[in-house]
Amino acid sequence: MKKNVISIVILALLIVNIVLSSITMFSVASTNQKTAALVTDISSAVSLDLKSSEASPVKNVPIADVVTYDVPEMTIPLKRAEGEDKDHFAVITVTLSMDSKSKEYKKYGEDIDSKASLIKGEISDTVAGFTLDEARSDGHAIEAAILQRVQAMYDSDFIYDVTISGIYQ
Numbered sequence: 693m694k695k696n697v698i699s700i701v702i703l704a705l706l707i708v709n710i711v712l713s714s715i716t717m718f719s720v721a722s723t724n725q726k727t728a729a730l731v732t733d734i735s736s737a738v739s740l741d742l743k744s745s746e747a748s749p750v751k752n753v754p755i756a757d758v759v760t761y762d763v764p765e766m767t768i769p770l771k772r773a774e775g776e777d778k779d780h781f782a783v784i785t786v787t788l789s790m791d792s793k794s795k796e797y798k799k800y801g802e803d804i805d806s807k808a809s810l811i812k813g814e815i816s817d818t819v820a821g822f823t824l825d826e827a828r829s830d831g832h833a834i835e836a837a838i839l840q841r842v843q844a845m846y847d848s849d850f851i852y853d854v855t856i857s858g859i860y861q
Contacts (some may be wrong), residue, residue, distance in 0.1 A: 709857045722824055751852040753791045761804050768816050770860070773823040784858030786815055786838065794850035814841045822853040827860045 761788040770780040788811070790801045804811075818837045819827070827834060839854040 751791065753789075753793075753852060757791055757793045759790045759792045759797070759801065760822065761790065761801075762786075763788065763808070763811060763815060766812060766816065767795055768819045770819070770827060771821055771823050771824060780861060782858055782860050784815075784819065784856050787854070787855040787857075788842065788851050789853035790851050794848075795845070796846065796848035796850035800846050800848065809850050810845065811842060812843055817841070824860055831856060 705726070750797045754836050765785050766785065768784065770782055778829070788804075790797055790804075793803075800807075815838055818841055819834060821837075822834055834856045835856055837853065838856075842851050842854070
């Protein structure tokens with residue numbers, strides 16, 4: 693008789709354990725969903741991309757096949773922020789990295805000096821669209837925008853990377 697009572701108590705405790713475990717699981721799952729939504733909202737407000745797998749793939753070019761072109765130092769006026777009266781400028785040097793094994797490099801890259809003024813115009817137009825705060829906080833966005841415009845100008849991706857060094861004042 694004692695063994696039956698102990699078995700019934702153990703069975704009751706097992707059922708209570710299963711019920712409490714399922715309640716805990718559902719409450720944690722809903723909290724996890726809310727936390728994920730909060731992180732997504734915060735990251736979108738700060739312009740962070742948590743989905744790195746969706747980012748455009750970076751072209752891997754062996755260092756021996758990389759040719760760089762340095763655009764001379766440029767002084768570019770930056771866009772004014774809302775309610776700002778002071779003008780700001782970017783003093784930058786841009787380096788374009790090109791793939792010397794690309795078919796388009798032979799067509800365009802070997803004579804890139806002849807298009808230097810067009811490249812400077814694309815760089816100037818792009819950088820002028822950013823405010824001082826945007827330029828200081830997200831230099832990669834400027835590099836990506838310049839890369840996109842230069843690739844569109846040549847209708848090619850033989851220029852695969854843009855590097856900016858400069859001062860924003």
